[in-house]
Amino acid sequence: MMDTQKDIEIRLVADRKQNLPDKSKMSFGKQFADHMLVCDYENGAWQTPVIMPVENLALHPATSAFHYGQAIFEGIKAYRRADNRIAIFRPRDNWIRMNRSAQRLDMPGIPEEIFMDGLLRLIGLDQDWVPEGEGFSLYIRPFMIGTDASLGLESSRSYKFIIITSPAAAYYSKDLSIYIQSQYVRAVPGGTGFTKAAGNYAASLLPTSEVRAKGYDQILWTDAVEHKYVQEIGTMNVFFVVNGTVLTPALDDGTILAGITRASIIGLMKELGYRVEERKISVGELIAAHNAGQLEEAFGSGTAASMSMITQLTYEDKTMSLSDPASWSIAPAINKLLNDIRYGKVPDLNHWVTLV
């Protein structure tokens, strides 16, 4: 079965899978749709993208991504609306961010048409894999790896850009207890903290395992220099509501991921008239606000998790408990508005949604 349209080669699976796994058995990122998109970069140029059955990659053991870590990714979600149209949330922003990651890791940028047309064709083909229901989605994982079979420490000359997809239930199902980390460090100005480089996440696994063993859900990272200013949570940006003002760490020192959910939340909040400050936020400021009874809300934001409410923040031997999120006025409303935009229940005034 061959097809060419828009310069994408299509090789369909012989037999479609039994469609979706049972919703109650949906485990994040472990089940995959029928097809993937693969595009090779060779001899200085991106080759024809191929949509093909999800299958193992054959890679030489000297493949550079294994040794020198040129590996970046993105996370996007597609939602099934009541009218069965499939909506993808801000995918072009992921394309832009992926190319920022690529630049920092000395990898080639991906042309918009390969990323966007490839994505839309792939999701169109596998749209039966987008589960229905609030909170459910098809998680889309574009990634790129260096593929030279060479142990010399230099940037790879060949790459694979791949998109795989996986049906997903909501990522976090409960409110979060967060540990503010001041020993381990995630990111530093001049490093790769603003990218979705695989190596950033590798460095976070042990610290996260350690705090999970103590009963916390995630780490809130602090800056590398003074261990004083908060940065982001494992897979999410972080927000606080202090005395009615929304605070989130600024992006300007290059240590924090420029979250697309983060940007969307800031945009919606400003449209709704909330005061939002992107700036440095110290742990001391949070403790003082909590002591004054003004730390009203806290939450993480990200594509995988959307918005996750934080009800406990622990720093050294001090635990700050927040009130029940059911009583919060800002975060739950914004979360609902974001989801209503995704699922098409309210007008998409910012043109964030791409329909398949």
Place this chain on the structure above:
Amino acid sequence: MMDTQKDIEIRLVADRKQNLPDKSKMSFGKQFADHMLVCDYENGAWQTPVIMPVENLALHPATSAFHYGQAIFEGIKAYRRADNRIAIFRPRDNWIRMNRSAQRLDMPGIPEEIFMDGLLRLIGLDQDWVPEGEGFSLYIRPFMIGTDASLGLESSRSYKFIIITSPAAAYYSKDLSIYIQSQYVRAVPGGTGFTKAAGNYAASLLPTSEVRAKGYDQILWTDAVEHKYVQEIGTMNVFFVVNGTVLTPALDDGTILAGITRASIIGLMKELGYRVEERKISVGELIAAHNAGQLEEAFGSGTAASMSMITQLTYEDKTMSLSDPASWSIAPAINKLLNDIRYGKVPDLNHWVTLV
């Protein structure tokens, strides 16, 4: 062809390759010997190691190493001596260091017998691939990657430990011009700088490309906090001789790789009565020493490069030129002594060499 001995399964290639590539065409890390060792970690246990023909790995596109960067490596060299015995330099120290990297990246430690017995069997089998001649060696690359096919951000439960080998000429053939970097950052206390994690190297590629475009060979990194204290060079630790005293950055803040060549050099120098100081070294101190005519020698050390003499150091708009290394009294003598130990020309008093 099957064989089992010491719990290693052996599958030989059907036809041995034409042995070594021509020495003049030996390109670092691009040609590989006939066999590799592969050992899988599954269900909480290392499985039987297999020595098998070098062939592509079949990996699901969701393989965790591509996405979350659990990927570490080591570098070791085997040397062919005049009597045709094959000598491996301090491989047990690489095993220890690999397990330190594994611990930081939340990966399982490799048992000594799998690493050491596997290595010795592999090199014994492919010993025709160890080239003869001073400076030539067989480069040995043990590495480990997370292999779960899952997009959830968590440590992989399955891994592959692999050893591949590649015949190597000397890595650097000329003296080095080094740029002292104070914008980009390689490592910070609390991070992964002391490990051989793939992600560390990915972060260094763009900064290195940028300085190469300006005519420098490598970067000398400075600390993340004050951009003042030197750390290490791309693939090497760094040493300076100032007024007869040997200086090298200390390991204690966890930002610097604990080089095995570094440790060997320090050990030999101390045995020979040189004064060696492992401590913080500021760029200002180097500039002052140079201005006083006391920056006598500088070199990098590492397995791939062994010792590489540095004749130029540039910081911002100041370039410090050193004298011709032929006139140096310490570094060239230590380099010769190290090589004489490897090639068996002098007694191995420290028991650093493992003969195959």
